[in-house]
Amino acid sequence: MTRGRTRLGAGTLYRSIQRMLVDGLIAEIEDRPTSNEDDERRRYYVLSRFGRAALKQESKHLHDLVRPTQFDANQTVEFERVPSKP
Numbered sequence: 001m002t003r004g005r006t007r008l009g010a011g012t013l014y015r016s017i018q019r020m021l022v023d024g025l026i027a028e029i030e031d032r033p034t035s036n037e038d039d040e041r042r043r044y045y046v047l048s049r050f051g052r053a054a055l056k057q058e059s060k061h062l063h064d065l066v067r068p069t070q071f072d073a074n075q076t077v078e079f080e081r082v083p084s085k086p
Contacts, residue, residue: 017043
């Protein structure tokens with residue numbers, strides 16, 4: 001997802017998962033893959049309905065923040081020359 005630009009430590013990951021569980025953003029599920037594809041220590045989660053709504057809202061918020069900064073490389077931009085100080 002971040003193409004290696006962000007590294008997430010185990011402690012941070014597990015605290016984040018715990019926080020999302022407490023906040024009702026995700027839920028642990030009982031369904032597991034077949035035993036040859038599974039490890040009993042693994043836990044599986046899904047977004048809750050509330051989590052999906054929160055994700056949608058946060059995605060829109062981030063989109064609205066970024067949209068004004070998007071730049072069209074084909075657009076002509078004029079700059080005003082500022083005289084240099086003597």
